[in-house]
Amino acid sequence: MSQPGERIETTHDAEKELLTLRADCQQCFALCCVVPAFAASADFAINKRAGHACPHLQSDFRCGIHTTLRQRGFRGCTVYDCFGAGQKVSRLTFEGHDWRASPQTAQQMFAVFPVMRDLHELLWYVTTALILPAAEPLYADLRHAQSEIKHLTRHSPEELLALDMTAYRQTINTLLVRASELVRAGVRGKKKDHRGADLIGARLKGSDLRGANLRGALLIGADLRNANLKLADLTGADLRDADLRGADLSESIFLIQSQLEAAKGDSKTKLPSSLRYPWHWSNETQ
Incomplete structure (x- = not known):
């Protein structure tokens, strides 16, 4: 001990x-704009082959539409995190x-x-x-x-x-x-085990999910408003379009910034001190 x-x-x-x-784009050769492939979808406005530069990549390795990525249909770019790689x-x-x-x-x-x-x-x-x-x-x-x-x-x-x-x-x-x-184990009583569960669109508003195992859970579009997620393990949970307004994630474990960037929230959402409120939360229709 x-x-x-x-x-x-x-x-x-x-x-x-x-x-x-943390990513330092000024010290990188825009590898995230070249290496991954992506297909036209809700996250990307165009198709791009792996190993080919995005057409919006400039000669100085900067994104030509960085400030308007979401508006131009490139939401997927805004949630990518290389962890400084x-x-x-x-x-x-x-x-x-x-x-x-x-x-x-x-x-x-x-x-x-x-x-x-x-x-x-x-x-x-x-x-x-x-x-x-x-x-x-x-x-x-x-x-x-x-x-x-x-x-x-x-x-x-x-x-x-x-x-x-x-x-x-x-x-x-x-x-x-x-x-x-x-x-x-610090949460008393039986804890919910939703590891890898399909919870797409689940109605979990106000749920007590303290200490829950949500590793790899599909929470796409789930309603988690005012849910208590203290000490819940969110490793790899897919939170795309999940509604986190008023939810308490202040002590959630293994929650990363890109998960928040993909979700919806507001000023009442409680986050760990190491993470920041996504700028688009304040601009979304409540």
């Missing part, structure tokens, strides 16, 4: 680490050689980016777990995992492409599930 001072230091270090896991690949892995100036490295860079993003996402979850007091019994294992992932992100392109990310993700996920169980 760690001492109080050690817990405070662990939390402080974790909070600083999370700040490094873009600048890592651009500035560290490929040492600042961009894919336009060095076309011979383009395909390798495009292949490395999804691997790095997966590693950075895992690093975000592991680091977040180190801020959860109830997960203290796992702090040593979490710190080891954190160090290991950070080491992997410094690998060469060839080494990164050789990683078995499916197996590695499962290993880290097992640790994160244990952390989730420790945290959610």
Whole structure:
């Protein structure tokens, strides 16, 4: 068992680490505008093939319609989060050689980016777990995992492409599930288990979902107004168009910014201090 001072230091270090896991588009070669494919839908106005630049990408690697993405039908772009993988690949892995100036490295860079993003996402979850007091019994294992992932992100392109990310993700996920169980055990009584459940359009207004397992749940368009989601595990939950107005997510665990960007909410929605209110919430019709 760690001492109080050690817990405070662990939390402080974790909070600083999370700040490094944010996208810095000015340090990236717009990899998210090139690498992924997308199809014309409610999230994207056009079709785009993987590895091909979006037509709105400018020569300086900036988006030509960044301030009007939602209005122009590119909502999907506004909810994407690379967790800082873009600048890592651009500035560290490929040492600042961009894919336009060095076309011979383009395909390798495009292949490395999804691997790095997966590693950075895992690093975000592991680091977040180190801020959860109830997960203290796992702090040593979490710190080891954190160090290991950070080491992997410094690998060469060839080494990164050789990683078995499916197996590695499962290993880290097992640790994160244990952390989730420790945290959610703080809620008394039987907790709802909706892991991977199809809750599309579900009427959950005012529901008591404290300590619920909502990992991977499909909550697209669900009515979660005024729901209590304290200590609920929202890892990978699909919150597209979910109505979170007045909901209490102040202590929800493993909730990420992109999930909020995809949802609907208002000033009465309670969020963890590490996350921000999406700007479009104040502009949506209530």
